[in-house]
Amino acid sequence: MTDSKDETETMEVDVLVIGGGTAGPMAAVKAKQANPALKVAVLEKANVKRSGAISMGMDGLNNAVIPGHATPEQYVKEITVANDGIVNQKTVMAYAQSSYDMINQLDEWGVKFEKDETGEYNVKKVHHMGTYVLPMPEGHHMKKILYRQLRRHRIQVINRYMATRLFNGPDGRIAGAMLLNSRTAETAVIRAKTIILCTGAAGRLGLPASGYLFGTYENPTNAGDGYSMAYHAGAELSGLECYQINPLIKDYNGPACAYVTGPLGGYTANATGDRFIECDYWSGQMMWEFHRELEGGKGPVFLKLDHLAEETVQEIETILHSNERPSRGRFHDSRSTNYREKMVEMHISEIGFCSGHSASGIWTDEHARTTVPGLYAAGDVGSVPHNYMLGAFVYGALAGEDAAAYCADNELPEIDAAEIARERARVLAPLERESGIPPHQIEYKLRRFVNDYLQPPKVTRKMEIGKERFDEIRADLGRMYAADPHELMRAAELQFILDCADMAAAASLYRTESRWGLYHHRVDHPEIDNENWFVHVQTKKGEDGMPVNFKREIDPYVVELDDEDKVAYQQLRVGSGQATS
């Protein structure tokens, strides 16, 4: 892929997967398996060997639906309730029904899951109702295993190029993408019959309390690229007011409790060492209780492990300090924190979009199809709620298979040359200026405003002021200056983040009720209003280039809930009613 500064090279593929983290490699492999004659390429901003949320590995499957431990129906119920009813159950069901096959597929590829003496998967209970957590004590092999599959299936991998925009054909179908090299600032165009967006969460929306731009919960390469690109391509997005907010170790972006320490006896406690939530499973309701305790007189909140036996603490340390976030031990050492001696201070993460953990994403159906023909979305950037890593794999596979079938029936659409030229000029502009404002300064200011004005509890007037501040930042884009290709990548990302901030504000203002606990707690509309808001809130790009919102009916449920299920996640506070964990 060479290209002088004045030219843009063009290549052609059938299936272009954007993002080679978790869902991406799976999508590519499954497309190729479905039809080996297809040209399939994975485009990755970083390097597929070590990219994405699972760059170092993963501690376990958070949502394994394994016969004997949980049924797909039970899982669909659980997610429906955890998400306050706002789900397209068909998409959750499609996940649940493929979950077990995917685990077996990964097992066959060499992923090591925890098994008991008889060789059965050793599943643990963390959720409110069912049993779904499957540990992966050797989860650090994950990326190697995916890489091996990419090579085995002869998938073309393009590292260190980021996609900046998608192109539509004359009839609106997806037609290709603009690429930018983060080291040379070369640009290129890929024409494709189908594109599968697997670009992960919008991880750089809020600013972590530390003020460090890259100290985010999500891998910060995931700036919200896919959300913005889908938006500009005319796709519908959903649930953007249902933010991702996670409980984390204070100042360190490692998750703390539910999945690893919970099954071993650890729990979330207040300053007096008492439990205040019945169930540590991450949900908006749980985060609301967390927030209340954090801000209340018994705050802050802690991870309590100091009551556990020495061997249990050692087991926790081995997992938490070696798999997913292996720098964690160093963090604790620098503050002389020993799990045996004292509780560990916790805090709330910055806000973001992520369907892997909450429900904010590009709207898709149960085949991972977006509303733009030929465009798919899978993983954290899709819209299947609480989908986590296994959901990324399952939806990657569904997307790959469907995309392969789509290719058989469709020709490669044309892309308007003028549009390519416009996009190229937009992307390269900051590098062509002699001076101006560097992207990191604009990003800091933007994300500080996101915290100031969008972070829940949400207040109408604050969000309106936030929008004004975002408009001013948009006006500053014409003065953004990148000193080198690396900064140009950050400049492109900044524009994704700004689009996400506008979309977050618009969707949050549109839904005039409160729902999902802390995720969408509106102080001036504090109640759930099922009469008017038992709907999805969708976002699209309007005529003026700014977000427009509208309601989408909830599809009839495929699994009915009984009354007891409906309130299960409403009563998470200890002593609040019939909830048990």
Next chain:
Amino acid sequence: MPLASLSNSVPVEVNEEACIADKGCTVCVDVCPLDVLFIDEDKGKAFMKYDECWYCLPCEKDCPTNAITVSIPYLLR
């Protein structure tokens, strides 16, 4: 707009005696998801060019000579 430069202490330290970038190694540069490591061509050694680290550790784990030490960025320590 005039620009000023501001120095930051960065979380990645490279032991230059151990680093074999001068023999063609680029492993850490290749694996870093944030693309913040570079090779100093004059010295033939790897270094961290931008203070944009997720302290995720692929650079340290994958380095063939154990030349890299990642600390928690100062702001979070």
